[in-house]
Amino acid sequence: MGRDLVPRDLARSNCHDTVRTRTELSRLLGCRRFRSSTVNHSSLLLQPDSGRLYVGARGAVFALNASDISSGSSLKIEWEASPEQKQHTECFNHIRLLQRFNSTHLYMCGTNAFRPLCAYIDETSFEMSSPEEGRDKCPYGPSTGYTGLIIDQQIYTATKYEFRSFPDIRRNSPSPTLKTEDAPTRWLSEADFVGSALVSESANSPTGDDDKIYFFFTERAEEQNGAHSGGSSSRVARVARVCKGDRGGHLTLQKRWTSFLKARLICSLPEFNFHFNMLRSIFFLPATSPKDTLFFGIFGLEWKNVKASAVCRFSLAEVQEAFQGPYMETENSGSKWKEYSGKIPDPRPGTCITDSLRARGINMSTSLPDDVLDFVRRHPLMSSRSSPLTGDLCCSGGPPTTHNECLCEFPVRCAQLPLSSCSRYTSCYDCIFSRDPHCAWDGGSCVDVLPHSNRSTLIQDIQHGSRGCENYHQAVMQKSRSVRVGDDVLLQCEVTSNLASPVWSQDGRDLQGYGLSSGVRTGTDGLLIIDAKPEQSGLYTCYGAENNIRVPIISYNITVQESTSTERPLHPLPAPLLPTSNLLNPQNMEALYLTLITILGGLCIVLTVVLLYVGFCLRVGNRGKYSLRAAAASYPSSKRTNKNRKHRSSSNMELKTISSHCNGHANGSAKHYNGDIQNGGLLQIVPGEGYTTSISDSPPPAPPLPTTPNHQSPDCEFTNGLSSTLPSMLRRINGNSYVLLRQSDSANTSPNGYSFTDELNKILEKRKHTQIQPRPDESSV
Incomplete structure (x- = not known):
């Protein structure tokens, strides 16, 4: 078998783990399933003699029909943790060990909510005995690496037994309890166990050798700082062995293994220095002779962001040869490892009791010399490493078996699948490319090899997956299509294999679908012809290229036709408009x-x-002007005639109310009266404390002007302090109004000889000694 699951060309290109074909779960042929309410079906024990499959799950153990696990004839034993223990995370009883103890009973151990217990199962009645202590037989948690075997009613287990304990390989009662050493050299360093196996090397042994138990695990490599690093990872895959008849030492290594040795397993691509150091699972394939025994390991890689896996095959003979090689030792207080070059004690440390030792009186390990035991104590690691095998066959046929099925365990179910589904491969190339060891091509179909006694006529190429179909001619589907000039055409091609690449040809000439002027584009969905031209007419064939072989899949006969006159011509495209500014857009x-x-x-x-x-x-502004001439005109004509001459000087007097915002003439501005310019005669009446009317009230009409009496004395005054000698009478106005008196006479003095200035000063002087009435009728000066 090759060292990897994928073809070598893919393994060398970053180790892609692409599967060749995928099948939906619902389309699996011959798949039978077992479902239950329990989860974590982690322990399986197949008993071909009784036709039963025992399944250990969380809180239960099932006995299923090995021929059909989906049948309703299953038996169940419930073994749950107590309700108080279920209150915490993972506080359940996970079955970790399920092995045959003797011909009538099975033995199982469970975590029991971090308090391991073990019990026997009567196979006939399928009933459980009373539990017993299991701390030295079962791990505490459901995810801790663990392996266990029961050999001649002796339990061999390897795990991390307590929360803070170191990994250990132990053998429990009834034989003397043994375990690994932890000082001065710790035999195991953060080991994670994945499997174990018994090899009966005592059968037909010419030296009288003992049977051995092999343990497989991944641990931290303490020797990685030296020349034996062999890679950049700090964890490596190991195989360790102990002798079945080991009883420990008498004084040195008392209750410790005296035959413990370990060596490294190499699964790598040496040409790229690419190492798969994480051991995931192991499978033993026994043979008639122990030296022909094979085991297969699934290895993984955890380096930065790279995730890859591989399957490597090892020979037990090479592993035994590694245990016969040189030892490793530490120097400088364990900081550096090197190959031991000194004298090796006799008998060879780590060997089992053989006939030659018995002849010397050494019948048990307790009789070994102390120097041998002390050497084993300090040198558990071998310098030689076991490399995988390469060969022509992946799997040998072997004798016919009763059940050719694969049992798969899942967290919530178990599935039973046939080992072969050869009917899925419909052609010779498909059958050969699959490299299925159970399938072969018989000339007309892909068949299962197990029922055939004469296999000389069957075609199979497991190693390369490319030879045997040279004379096979597969019918190719052909299609015809006619297209017009200028059309785009997609030619579909479905490649069923994930490892195959589509390749196109035109009339036997390969097409390159990535050129700028090729006119075609190739992809996973097919071939695209762009802007078809008459010269592109021809036969297009799609091939699936896999393992350097091209297999035709489909052909297209393409005809590119010119547009005829009978066809309605296409409307010409409108001429492109001149570029215009966006501003002139409608x-x-x-x-x-x-x-x-x-x-x-x-x-x-x-x-x-x-x-x-x-x-x-x-x-x-017009409403605020009053003319005395207009007021006088409203009097009767007789009165106006008699008084016309007396008041001629007052006929041109104009009264103007200065209020609100339209003031009319400014103070002191020049006015034209009767053709003369008058500058000055203005009198401003200062508002008093009288009542004011609303702004909205219209002013009362101007009353007629009364005549001015001539007989009044200069001392005659009105109640508001105004002298009666003023040249004109003032009409009663609101207290907040302003009245301007304008005289058109040339003389600015009063008729009584007082000047206007003197009269005004006199009035103002008296106003100082006059008490202001609360409600004056007229405005104050």
Whole structure:
């Protein structure tokens, strides 16, 4: 068998673990399943003689029909942990050991919520005995590496027995209990056990050798700092052995193994210095002679982000040769390892009791000399390493068997599968490429090799998977297609093997589908012809290239036709428009027009408001002017005639109310009266404390001006302090109004000879001594 599961060319390219074909679970042929409410079906024991398959799960043990595990004839023993122990994580009873103890009973051990227990099972009644202590036989947890065997009613186990203990290989009662040494040289370093096996080397042995138990594990390599590193990983795969008849030493190595030795297992690609150091599982294939015994290991790689696996085959003869080689030793307090070059004691350390030793009086290990035992104590590691075998065959046929099935365990179920499904391979190449050891090509179909007694006519190539089908001609499916010039055409090709690559040819000429001017593109879904041309007409064939062999899958006869006149011509494509600015786009123009209209409308509204405001101000200014001439015109004509001459000087007097916001003429501004410019005669009446009317009330109409009496004395005054000698009478106005008196006479003095300034000063002087009335009728000066 080869050292890896995948072809060598794939293993050499980063060790891809791609499977050739995949099958859905629902499409498995002959698959039978066993389901139960329990989980973690981790322990299997097949008994061909009784036709039973024993399954150890979490909290239960099942007895199934080995011919059909899906039948309802299963038996069950429930062995749960107590309710108090189930309150914690993983506090269940996981069955870790399930072995035959004798001809009538089985023996099982469970974790029992981190308190291991063991019990016997009566195979006939399928009943469990009372549990017994199992701390030295079973690990505490369900995931701890563990292996166990029962040989001649003696239990050999290897695991980490306690939470903080070191890994150990032990043999329990009734024989003397033995275990590995931990000082001064620890025999095991963080070991993770995966399997064990008994090899009956005493059968037909010319030297009278003893049977041996082999243990397989992965541990931390303490010798990796020297020349024997053999890789960059700090963990390596090991095989250790002990003798079945070992009884320990008398004084040295008392209750310790005297035959313990270990060596390294190599599973690698030496040309790339690529090592698979993590041992996952082991399988022993016994033979008639112990030296012909083979074992197969599944190895893994954990290096950075690389995940890969391989299967390596080893010969027991090479392992025995490694145990007969040189030893390793430590120097400088164990910091450096090297090959031991000194004298080796006699008898050879680590060997079992043979006829030659018995002849010397050494019948048991307790009789071995102390120097031999002390050497074993300090030199448990061998310098030689066991390398895998390479050969022409992956699996030999062997004698016919009763059940040719594979039993698979899953966390929640068990599945029973036939070893071969040869009917799935429909062609010679498919049968040969599969490299299935149970299948071969008989010239017409892929058949199972086991029922055939004469296998000389069967074609099988397990090692290379490429020879034997040279004269086989497989019918190829052909299709015809007609396409027009300029069309794109996809030619599909389904490759069933994940290890095959599609290859296309046109009229026997290989196509390269990645050129810029090739006109074709190839992919996993087929071949794409781009913009078909008349010269691309021809026979296209798809091949599946695997193991340097091309197998035709499908052919296409492609005809590229010119467009005929009877066909309706295609409408010519419109000429491309000249590039234009986005601003001249119709939609953009419409938006621009709306924006301009909105702006103009806003300007019109603003101008309208301004004009209305100005007009309102002008109207308010006109209402605030009063003309004495107009008021006098409302009097009767007789009175107006008699008094016309007396008050000529007052006929041009204008009264203006200065209020709100339209003041009209400014103070001191020049006015034209009767063609003359008058600058000055203004009198401002300061608002008093009288009542004010609402702004909204319209002013009362101007009353007619009364005549000014001539007989009043200069001392005659009104109640508001105004002298009666003022040249004109003032109408009663609101207290918050301003009254301007404008005289058009050239003389600015009163008729009584007082100047206007003197009269005003006199009035202001009296105002200082006059008590202001609470509600004056007129404004104050």
